[in-house]
Amino acid sequence: MKRSVEDTPIVFIGAGNLATNLAKALYRKGFRIVQVYSRTEESACALAREIEAEFTTDLQEISKEARLYIVSLKDAAFVELLPQISEGKGKALLVHTAGSIPMSIWEGYAERYGVFYPMQTFSKQREVNFEEVPFFVEANSKEDVELLKAIAATLSEKVYEVTSEQRKSLHLAAVFTCNFTNHMFALAAELLDKYHLPFEVMLPLIDETARKVHELAPYDAQTGPAVRYDENVINHHLTMLEDTPELQEIYKLISKSIHEHH
Amino acid sequence: MKRSVEDTPIVFIGAGNLATNLAKALYRKGFRIVQVYSRTEESACALAREIEAEFTTDLQEISKEARLYIVSLKDAAFVELLPQISEGKGKALLVHTAGSIPMSIWEGYAERYGVFYPMQTFSKQREVNFEEVPFFVEANSKEDVELLKAIAATLSEKVYEVTSEQRKSLHLAAVFTCNFTNHMFALAAELLDKYHLPFEVMLPLIDETARKVHELAPYDAQTGPAVRYDENVINHHLTMLEDTPELQEIYKLISKSIHEHH
Structure with missing residues (x-):
């Protein structure tokens, strides 16, 4: 057998x-x-x-x-x-x-x-x-x-x-793709909680953000204040984050990175 | 009528x-x-x-x-x-x-x-x-x-x-949830491209990361080296990012933030 x-x-x-x-x-x-x-x-x-x-x-x-x-x-x-x-x-x-x-x-x-x-x-x-x-x-x-x-x-x-070399790169990319993404959700949940808004309201946006990159490259899928460099909005958001310097720093760094990539 | x-x-x-x-x-x-x-x-x-x-x-x-x-x-x-x-x-x-x-x-x-x-x-x-x-x-x-x-x-x-106040908070949370998330995808795509790996391989991970927060709060859904504070992996990843200081800085800041939240 x-x-x-x-x-x-x-x-x-x-x-x-x-x-x-x-x-x-x-x-x-x-x-x-x-x-x-x-x-x-x-x-x-x-x-x-x-x-x-x-x-x-x-x-x-x-x-x-x-x-x-x-x-x-x-x-x-x-x-x-x-x-x-x-x-x-x-x-x-x-x-x-x-x-x-x-x-x-x-x-x-x-x-x-x-x-x-x-x-x-x-x-x-x-x-x-x-x-x-x-x-x-x-x-x-x-x-x-x-x-x-x-x-x-x-x-x-x-x-x-x-190869081990390729797997290592996949793993690093996976950390950005999954862990860092999930942390953005966690920070959003924290912000919403502060304003007594439920996280569930973000789920359609999360789903669409994921679905979108099945069709468009992430570079082409980008929207929002950083990619159109809407300084009014960015500065206003930074003011809103004044009491959470950690979130403000993350906001600044990622917005800068989005802007520089486009 | x-x-x-x-x-x-x-x-x-x-x-x-x-x-x-x-x-x-x-x-x-x-x-x-x-x-x-x-x-x-x-x-x-x-x-x-x-x-x-x-x-x-x-x-x-x-x-x-x-x-x-x-x-x-x-x-x-x-x-x-x-x-x-x-x-x-x-x-x-x-x-x-x-x-x-x-x-x-x-x-x-x-x-x-x-x-x-x-x-x-x-x-x-x-x-x-x-x-x-x-x-x-x-x-x-x-x-x-x-x-x-x-x-x-x-x-x-x-x-x-x-109210306008609530909408402003929703919008700020949406920037984290969608724009910053999509930028993590864009950075992952960039990394994979450098190693001649296709971005498509990340799609199941992207989909599961999105589906997961329908069931678990983002805080509970977190996995990866930062949340279990696996310093070996984190330091190794930082070495891999040495030639892209911008990505290295983002990796450091978000990993630190994940670790501090857990």
């Missing part, structure tokens, strides 16, 4: 936002997740229960029976724990999910290794639809590139092989 | 992004747009043709027969042209569409006046679906508030009466 990729037994090392979303998605596709490790029992147990896996909070207790180890830890923790994580894993494939860490970090620690990076914003409170999440994979052998591609392809149609 | 709001003959003063989208939407709902004014013949003519209206580039030639004048100009131009715009309009209702200009600007120039502010990002190249655009209206009489609400209600289900 031919084995399918779903027969690959997997251990998740980490039970954060990304690991939780990815493990649940793989579980639903029929993968067997044998174990979840997390530093905290609460996280390990919560994820393990949802995907019918064992859990441990002890690195020494991590199963040696899996064929794929998916490491999804905060970068600093990963670097620190790398020797213990890779110890005794023999011929298994070890991958991390970080946009920012090069594949070469595994060198000298594992025989078969790679990167399995789904580029999306993950929160435990919200289930992501993986069908449209781009996966960027990399491995130290052609066979493992194909294996990682096949696993990613069970979840998404957008699977790409990229 | 009862007259419906659609019988209100309208003149558009201005033929920019907002005016173009709004005039076309009203035209499609059966409103009669009698005339379009713009400083440039190209803009005036292009819009007029699409909505079966006359056009002029001469303020003196603006029709005196309309019952509603919708002024949609750059703020500075509006303030400058206000005396000429309001001259001889008698009993007609004059409104502007600016988020940032108080209604009181009309005082002493017109008898009936108000504000008709659709809060959305408008570009001529893209037709906006008005059904979900919130309209914020204001007028100097109850009757005209009702008239503006009725006109807005032909386009959208979200019509609110707000």
Whole structure:
């Protein structure tokens, strides 16, 4: 009988936002997740229960029976724990999910290794639809590139092989695209709250801003006082922000940048 | 026979992004747009043709027969042209569409006046679906508030009466929510371009970032290196941005702000 990729037994090392979303998605596709490790029992147990896996909070207790180890830890923790994580894993494939860490970090620690990076914003409170999440994979052998591609392809149609260099750039661009954008929403929510206005009123604008760049390049999609250099409005807004110097500085810097780009 | 709001003959003063989208939407709902004014013949003519209206580039030639004048100009131009715009309009209702200009600007120039502010990002190249655009209206009489609400209600289900003070805050929040967000997309596109990666790869992330804040408050939706204060990643990104000091400064300031808010 031919084995399918779903027969690959997997251990998740980490039970954060990304690991939780990815493990649940793989579980639903029929993968067997044998174990979840997390530093905290609460996280390990919560994820393990949802995907019918064992859990441990002890690195020494991590199963040696899996064929794929998916490491999804905060970068600093990963670097620190790398020797213990890779110890005794023999011929298994070890991958991390970080946009920012090069594949070469595994060198000298594992025989078969790679990167399995789904580029999306993950929160435990919200289930992501993986069908449209781009996966960027990399491995130290052609066979493992194909294996990682096949696993990613069970979840998404957008699977790409990229170098560590390219992935690093994607991750940096993603920080601007997602985290900084979301912070603009957070600052807007703060402003609205100050004036007793609900954030919900911004949702149609948020949706249109996102839809727009499917059709127009962001450069062409720009509108508002900074791009038309409406000094009246800009100065008036800066006055309104006088009691929040942090927001005023952000307003100034981004408006200047918009103006200089146009 | 009862007259419906659609019988209100309208003149558009201005033929920019907002005016173009709004005039076309009203035209499609059966409103009669009698005339379009713009400083440039190209803009005036292009819009007029699409909505079966006359056009002029001469303020003196603006029709005196309309019952509603919708002024949609750059703020500075509006303030400058206000005396000429309001001259001889008698009993007609004059409104502007600016988020940032108080209604009181009309005082002493017109008898009936108000504000008709659709809060959305408008570009001529893209037709906006008005059904979900919130309209914020204001007028100097109850009757005209009702008239503006009725006109807005032909386009959208979200019509609110707000004060000039509230509208100003909404507009400031909208600059953060839309313009600054779009600029983050533009900077990401620039970065990706530098590394020969296509911007399209960011679209699923952009869509999820927008969808997420329908469910989670932006504060709770935040992810990425700044919120978990992953100094390794942050410092690495700052090194990558060394040859673009402007982006580096933006990265630093927003990351600091994210970190301080969490």
